Amino acid sequence: MRFVVTIQRRSGIADPEGVATTRALVDLGYTEVGGVHFGRTITVEISGDDPGEAERRVIEMCERLLANPVIEDYRVEMQS
Amino acid sequence: MRVAVVVFPGSNCEHDVVHAMSLLGAEPEVVWHRDTDLTGAAGVVLPGGFAHGDYLRTGAIARFSPVMAEVERLATAGRPVLGICNGFQILAEAGLLPGALVANRDLRFICRPVHLRVDSTASVLTRNAIPGQVLRIPLNSYEGNYVAPATDLSALEDDNRVILRYSSPDGTVADADNPNGSTNGIAGITNDAGNVAGLMPHPERASEPILGSSDGRILLESFVASLTPVPV
Numbered sequence: 001m002r003f004v005v006t007i008q009r010r011s012g013i014a015d016p017e018g019v020a021t022t023r024a025l026v027d028l029g030y031t032e033v034g035g036v037h038f039g040r041t042i043t044v045e046i047s048g049d050d051p052g053e054a055e056r057r058v059i060e061m062c063e064r065l066l067a068n069p070v071i072e073d074y075r076v077e078m079q080s
Numbered sequence: 081m082r083v084a085v086v087v088f089p090g091s092n093c094e095h096d097v098v099h100a101m102s103l104l105g106a107e108p109e110v111v112w113h114r115d116t117d118l119t120g121a122a123g124v125v126l127p128g129g130f131a132h133g134d135y136l137r138t139g140a141i142a143r144f145s146p147v148m149a150e151v152e153r154l155a156t157a158g159r160p161v162l163g164i165c166n167g168f169q170i171l172a173e174a175g176l177l178p179g180a181l182v183a184n185r186d187l188r189f190i191c192r193p194v195h196l197r198v199d200s201t202a203s204v205l206t207r208n209a210i211p212g213q214v215l216r217i218p219l220n221s222y223e224g225n226y227v228a229p230a231t232d233l234s235a236l237e238d239d240n241r242v243i244l245r246y247s248s249p250d251g252t253v254a255d256a257d258n259p260n261g262s263t264n265g266i267a268g269i270t271n272d273a274g275n276v277a278g279l280m281p282h283p284e285r286a287s288e289p290i291l292g293s294s295d296g297r298i299l300l301e302s303f304v305a306s307l308t309p310v311p312v
Contacts (some may be wrong), residue, residue: 070180
C-alpha cells in the first residue's frame with residue numbers, strides 16, 4: 001500500500017520560499033498571483049493488508065516524525 | 081565538571097566546543113549519539129553542524145537519537161543543557177524549548193559576525209552577563225529564523241525568557257539589525273527553569289582573541305558556572 005502525506009506550513013508561520021517565489025512570478029508578469037505556499041509530499045510504502053490500520057499508523061508517523069506540529073499541518077491520502 | 085558534548089552524524093562543531101570549554105576549566109567529553117550513558121555528566125551541550133544532513137527537517141531525526149532520552153532526563157532534572165545552532169534546532173524539535181527554526185528570511189546561508197544584546201540573565205547561558213550587554217559573535221546558518229505559536233511567544237516575552245536578541249553594535253534592536261527575519265529579533269531563548277538554553281550564533285567561535293572576538297566567553301562562562309557536582 002502507498003500513502004501520500006502532504007505537509008504544509010501552518011498559516012502565520014514564515015514561508016520565505018513562498019514569498020520569494022511570489023515575487024519571482026509577479027516579476028515574470030503573473031501579477032494576479034497573491035501568494036505561493038510551499039509544501040512537501042512524502043510517499044510512504046506500507047506492507048500489510050489492512051488499509052484502515054495502515055492509515056492509522058501513517059497518521060501516527062506524521063504526529064511523531066514526519067510533520068512538526070509547531071509549524072506544519074499534514075494530510076494523509078491512500079494512493080489507489 | 082564533566083560536560084557531555086553530543087555528536088550526531090553530521091555534527092561538526094564539537095571540537096570547537098570542547099576546546100572552548102576546556103579553556104574555561106570544564107571537562108568536556110564527546111559523546112556519540114547512540115550512547116545512552118551520561119553518568120557523571122554535570123551538563124550537556126548539543127553543538128552545531130548538520131545532524132543527519134538536516135534531512136526531513138533540521139533536527140527532526142536527531143531528536144530521536146538514543147542519547148536524547150538521557151539528555152531530556154538531565155534537562156528535566158534541572159541540569160544545564162545548551163543547544164548551539166543545530167543544537168538549538170534539535171532542542172526545539174525535541175520540545176525542550178518552544179518554537180521552531182525555519183529558513184532565513186532572505187533565503188541565504190548567513191556566515192558572518194552579528195551583534196547580540198543580552199535581554200535576560202535568567203538562564204544558565206547568560207547569568208554572568210550584564211543586561212543590555214552587546215556581544216559580537218559569529219552566525220553561521222540557513223535556518224536561523226525563529227518562529228513560535230503566539231501563545232508561546234507571549235510566554236517567552238512576558239516571562240523574560242528571550243535571552244539574546246539580534247541588535248546593532250550599540251544595542252538597539254530593529255528590523256535592520258535582524259539578519260534572518262527571526263521573530264522579534266530572537267537569537268536565543270531559555271525554558272521556564274532557565275536551565276535549558278538555545279541560541280543560533282556560535283559562542284565557541286568567539287571565545288579567544290585569536291578568533292577575532294572573545295565576546296562568547298561570558299556566555300560559556302555562565303554555562304560552566306551553572307554546573308553543579310553530580311552525586312557519585
